[in-house]
Amino acid sequence: xxxxxxxxxxxxxxxxxxxxxxxxxxxxxxxxxxxxxxxxxxxxxxxxxxxxxxxxxxxxxxxxxxxxxxxxxxxxxxxxxxxxxxxxxxxxxxxxxxxxxxxxxxxxxxxxxxxxxxxxxxxxxxxxxxxxxxxxxxxxxxxxxxxxxxxxxxxxxxxxxxxxxxxxxxxxxxxxxxxxxxxxxxxxxxxxxxxxxxxxxxxxxxxxxxxxxxxxxxxxxxxxxxxxxxxxxxxxxxxxxxxxxxxxxxxxxxxxxxxxxxxxxxxxxxxxxxxxxxxxxxxxxxxxxxxxxxxxxxxxxxxxxxxxxxxxxxxxxxxxxxxxxxxxxxxx
Ligand SMILES: *[C@@H]1O[C@H](CO)[C@@H](O)[C@H](O)[C@H]1NC(C)=O
Ligand SMILES: *[C@@H]1O[C@H](CO)[C@@H](O)[C@H](O)[C@H]1NC(C)=O
Numbered sequence: 001x002x003x004x005x006x007x008x009x010x011x012x013x014x015x016x017x018x019x020x021x022x023x024x025x026x027x028x029x030x031x032x033x034x035x036x037x038x039x040x041x042x043x044x045x046x047x048x049x050x051x052x053x054x055x056x057x058x059x060x061x062x063x064x065x066x067x068x069x070x071x072x073x074x075x076x077x078x079x080x081x082x083x084x085x086x087x088x089x090x091x092x093x094x095x096x097x098x099x100x101x102x103x104x105x106x107x108x109x110x111x112x113x114x115x116x117x118x119x120x121x122x123x124x125x126x127x128x129x130x131x132x133x134x135x136x137x138x139x140x141x142x143x144x145x146x147x148x149x150x151x152x153x154x155x156x157x158x159x160x161x162x163x164x165x166x167x168x169x170x171x172x173x174x175x176x177x178x179x180x181x182x183x184x185x186x187x188x189x190x191x192x193x194x195x196x197x198x199x200x201x202x203x204x205x206x207x208x209x210x211x212x213x214x215x216x217x218x219x220x221x222x223x224x225x226x227x228x229x230x231x232x233x234x235x236x237x238x239x240x241x242x243x244x245x246x247x248x249x250x251x252x253x254x255x256x257x258x259x260x261x262x263x264x265x266x267x268x269x270x271x272x273x274x275x276x277x278x279x280x281x282x283x284x285x286x287x288x289x290x291x292x293x294x295x296x297x298x299x300x301x302x303x304x305x306x307x308x309x310x311x312x313x314x315x316x317x318x319x320x321x322x323x324x325x326x327x328x329x330x331x332x
């Protein structure tokens with residue numbers, strides 16, 4: 001009956017109501033096939049994601065969509081995304097191997113207190129190799145990120161702040177791990193929310209001081225394997241969105257239709273127009289992860305590490321910092 005349907009819909013809406021405002025949705029619902037990611041380019045910045053940090057093979061070699069790839073608790077998305085890293089995953093002449101998506105939005109993703117939500121899972125097939133160090137869901141300045149394959153807890157998925165481990169969880173096959181980075185861009189701190197499966201997020205680490213910043217185009221949704229290797233690894237991702245206001249702790253409400261860039265640009269509180277979204281500012285972030293040929297490396301560019309042969313001198317005002325020694329040093 002109609003009333004029953006309406007009630008069911010209402011209860012679903014209530015159950016999945018978000019506490020805050022989604023300022024950017026990384027839902028995969030707008031990607032009917034992975035070929036849709038290829039619609040994005042520097043001259044045609046469409047969709048939810050920038051897609052340029054990947055190896056030379058076709059997109060379908062690195063990305064795949066399927067209902068079985070999402071957290072089953074996420075009822076708002078049709079598919080999850082499988083992300084693959086292998087020996088072809090070199091980008092831009094780097095020896096590091098990476099498959100990463102970057103938000104495409106006009107929203108300011110670096111203002112006030114924001115919650116960066118995502119869920120991630122590893123399978124027993126093509127699992128992440130614990131002897132190789134990885135950066136996962138990171139920012140260019142590495143003020144917060146997940147790492148895997150880091151001694152002494154190399155089988156833990158660890159939460160790092162400014163390259164220092166703060167918290168970790170044994171990364172077991174088949175268990176969905178739900179996270180939210182709790183980032184106070186104004187106050188300069190970051191904390192962590194976490195749960196498994198369909199459980200509600202709880203705060204597992206209080207905020208600690210960090211130089212929290214983003215140009216709104218350097219949240220890396222994906223994986224960077226710092227140590228090159230031929231082993232194939234798969235990662236499963238869903239529930240990616242960024243929220244302002246209060247945190248939504250229920251898992252599964254992150255996807256679906258988004259208020260995304262349109263509402264944020266018209267929202268009264270956070271419509272600061274200083275957010276860089278042009279392709280020229282985008283190329284800042286791409287340059288910063290590039291081994292520039294010049295003698296001086298740019299801010300957030302690599303300046304050292306195993307088998308690195310680019311510039312080792314940092315530009316004025318920055319120094320070479322050991323982000324993931326001995327593999328990766330960065331100008332900060
Ligand atoms: C992607 O590009 C193709 C080819 O130009 C077009 O047919 C399709 O509608 C685009 N899809 C989206 C979601 O933009
Ligand atoms: C590393 O493992 C130890 C022992 O299991 C644990 O107490 C500690 O919290 C872990 N640290 C991180 C950052 O995961």
